[in-house]
Amino acid sequence: MPITQTTSAKKSKPIILMTMGQQDRNQHPYQVMTHKYMQPIVEIAGAIPLLMPTCFGIEDVDRYLDMVDGVYLSGAGSNIDPSLYGQENLTPEKSQDVNRDTVDLAIIAGALKRKLPILGICRGMQELNIALGGTLYQKVYSEPGFDDHREDPQTPNHVQYGPRHPIKTVPGSWLAKLIGDKTMVNSLHGQGICTLGKGLEALAYGEDGLIEAIHGPDYGQFILGVQWHPEWQANDNPDSIKLFQAFGSACRGEVSWQSANDAKLTA
Numbered sequence: 001m002p003i004t005q006t007t008s009a010k011k012s013k014p015i016i017l018m019t020m021g022q023q024d025r026n027q028h029p030y031q032v033m034t035h036k037y038m039q040p041i042v043e044i045a046g047a048i049p050l051l052m053p054t055c056f057g058i059e060d061v062d063r064y065l066d067m068v069d070g071v072y073l074s075g076a077g078s079n080i081d082p083s084l085y086g087q088e089n090l091t092p093e094k095s096q097d098v099n100r101d102t103v104d105l106a107i108i109a110g111a112l113k114r115k116l117p118i119l120g121i122c123r124g125m126q127e128l129n130i131a132l133g134g135t136l137y138q139k140v141y142s143e144p145g146f147d148d149h150r151e152d153p154q155t156p157n158h159v160q161y162g163p164r165h166p167i168k169t170v171p172g173s174w175l176a177k178l179i180g181d182k183t184m185v186n187s188l189h190g191q192g193i194c195t196l197g198k199g200l201e202a203l204a205y206g207e208d209g210l211i212e213a214i215h216g217p218d219y220g221q222f223i224l225g226v227q228w229h230p231e232w233q234a235n236d237n238p239d240s241i242k243l244f245q246a247f248g249s250a251c252r253g254e255v256s257w258q259s260a261n262d263a264k265l266t267a
């Protein structure tokens with residue numbers, strides 16, 4: 001079933017839910033969201049970000065979801081608690097943010113029920129996979145056959161977020177139609193998808209075979225997760241512009257994502 005233009009498209013700016021994560025500064029816990037994640041939501045998707053703190057539990061998740069037209073799960077340096085996918089923690093030296101885990105998993109469940117468009121970046125994509133019962137490689141860099149996808153924190157940001165490796169989109173997929181068969185992406189992650197969650201399929205792979213993008217073609221809504229960072233200087237990257245435009249379009253209800261497999265994103 002193709003993506004079809006809908007008649008009930010929203011005329012005003014859509015509201016997109018984002019969740020903040022915890023960072024400690026000057027001995028105070030802060031709830032934070034990076035400017036780079038919000039900028040393409042405002043400037044490319046044409047939407048209004050609504051930021052939800054994750055330090056107060058899940059009681060108000062439904063109220064937040066009532067207010068929004070889409071859900072955008074950002075990246076973050078913290079790793080997802082591996083007990084959520086049935087594993088011991090193999091990276092105790094890395095930070096976790098269990099409040100964000102708890103809230104984001106509840107948000108994903110609610111967004112799926114409400115058929116709200118979902119875009120997940122890096123940790124956000126990993127959360128989507130865990131929410132649907134998938135698992136992660138906790139240390140991609142220690143897995144035989146896989147490359148080291150981590151950034152070098154000693155280098156300046158333009159190097160860390162610069163193009164790092166090619167990805168290939170799944171031939172004939174809507175992502176291939178949108179951004180082409182092959183493109184270069186940045187890479188700033190130690191973990192990655194091992195087994196896919198229920199109803200999720202790979203949309204792109206790295207040269208080492210690691211899953212770089214996922215969707216949920218049978219959920220009847222826009223679901224996209226990417227392991228790279230399209231939000232970084234998105235206005236200067238034609239692929240990123242297309243991704244955020246597609247998400248904005250889905251949040252405005254301009255297209256009906258009945259089956260992303262047959263997507264016709266030519267409009």
Ligand SMILES: N[C@@H](CCC(=O)NCCCC(=O)O)C(=O)O
Nearest residue numbers: 075076077078122123189190191
């Ligand atoms: N901890 C996970 C997720 C990595 C991730 O989301 N990195 C983001 C880096 C900071 C940022 O740009 O927001 C992993 O290591 O795989």
